Amino acid sequence: MSKPATAKAPLPDFENLVRNGIDFLEKAILQLNSDPKYSVINFYTAVEIFLKAPLVCEHWTLVVIGKELSRKKYEEGDFLSVSFEESCARLGATLNKPLRSSAKEAFDKIRKHRNRIVHFYHKGIDGQQLDAIKLEQAQAWFELNRFVTETWREQFAPFLIEFHRMERNLIESNQYAQVKYNNLKPKIEGLKIRGKTFENCPKCKTNACLVEQEAPHLMHYDCMVCFYSEKQVQINCPACGNPEQYVVAYDGFSCDKCECQIVAQSDLFDFLDQNRTRGTKNHLDSNTPANCDECQGYHTVCEYQGGYLCTNCLSYFGYVDSCQWCNEPMTGDTEHTYTNGCEHCEGYIGYSADD
Known part of the structure; x- marks a missing residue:
């Protein structure tokens, strides 16, 4: 289960873009059986919008191509926008959150199908083709939902209720899940x-x-x-x-x-901890509580079943070590911690910078 998100007031550009994307996505879902041709077109339009949304959240210029950056032209819609490939590249290179390879593959299938429909005449879509569209959209929906509700959860927090509502409707109608499961x-x-x-x-x-x-x-x-x-x-x-x-x-x-x-974390730690030396004279030799490298939890790792368990994210570790600078027990790689520090200290570099 994901961590709860705190919804902040979204920026106007970002909010307008996301609401536009939700509109296209809802139309695509409604049209899947009745008008699959336009369902494909609207679904891909929604995907493209949501890929651009984190870029706009950072700064509107990240979705503009060209050297001439005019806010006036941007607001008028008179600009060349980044392509699918460019959006994916900027998510990784500029925002340091590259798109999952499985998500890119699923979205690219929708993109190619959309291009075939737009550029070539279709008499109609038969049952076999409709099944293929349903499978493509099933893969893309779950990847898009993960993109919004997990990867960029903080940015999309004000809209998570709407995504959860769409997800409940899809599950209740069994529209996508059963198709993907059958595959x-x-x-x-x-x-x-x-x-x-x-x-x-x-x-x-x-x-x-x-x-x-x-x-x-x-x-x-x-x-x-x-x-x-x-x-x-x-x-x-x-x-x-x-x-x-x-x-x-x-x-x-x-x-x-x-x-x-x-x-409370302290109560969970006490409840799950299996360190039998706690409270005895040997307690100082213990390497718990330790800090969790997975969720950055402070003193959340206890001894459990011959290993170590984070009482926050429930990640399980075979061993813990200590930061070479501050000596805090931790679950992550300690190789460069003397110089660079750990999650809870700045190491020798940080210490020297304070002088």
């Missing part, structure tokens, strides 16, 4: 034969949620259809003893039988 089913069945375990996904409801045990009682759920991903630690409720209850990454613990809740 993935042979691969899923092959993985089952090789011993992998799948459950029904709580989001898209397909039997495509891969379940893997990373440590005793620590489960990772990862849906191949909608990219739902969550980690859980199975526990007994400390208040009522109810079995098969779960600590959920970023959300803590809430019993579904009684009112017991454990949300």
Whole structure:
């Protein structure tokens, strides 16, 4: 489960662009069965808009091609805008968040299909072609949803409710998820034969949620259809003893039988920590609590099942080390920490700069 986003008032250019993209996307979803030709055109237009939105959020000039940068012409629409390839390149090179290769591949299929429809006459779209369009849009929808609600979550925070609403409608209508699941089913069945375990996904409801045990009682759920991903630690409720209850990454613990809740990080740490020397004279030799390199949690890593568990993101580690400058226990690579520091110090360079 993703971290909660705090919605800030969006910039006018960004807000207008995103609302325009949502409009095209909703039209594409509604037209999928009744008018698939225009569904493809509108879906790709929405994709192109959403790829440009983070660029506009940073600065409007990032979506303009050419040396002459005129705000007046930009507002009038009299400018040459970046292409699909250029948008992808600028997301990585300028904003340092390159588009996932799976997302680029899914969006590019929609782009090419849109170009064929626009530049060549189509009498109509038969059942086989419609199935292909549905599959393309299923792949692209889930990638676009991940792009908006995960990768650029902070920027799109004011619009997440609308995306969640669209997602619920799609799941309820089974419009995309089942199509994508049917396409993935042979691969899923092959993985089952090789011993992998799948459950029904709580989001898209397909039997495509891969379940893997990373440590005793620590489960990772990862849906191949909608990219739902969550980690859980199975526990007994400390208040009522109810079995098969779960600590959920970023959300803590809430019993579904009684009112017991454990949300505070310090309480979660104490509850999950298996360090038996805590509070004894050997406590100073312990390398926990440690800092988590995955979520940048401070003192969130405890000892758990022969390894180390972050009580915030539930990442599991085989070992921890210490920053070479501040000596803080940490889960990440410590090789250059004397010079550059860790997440919680600036190392020798930062120390020297203060002199």
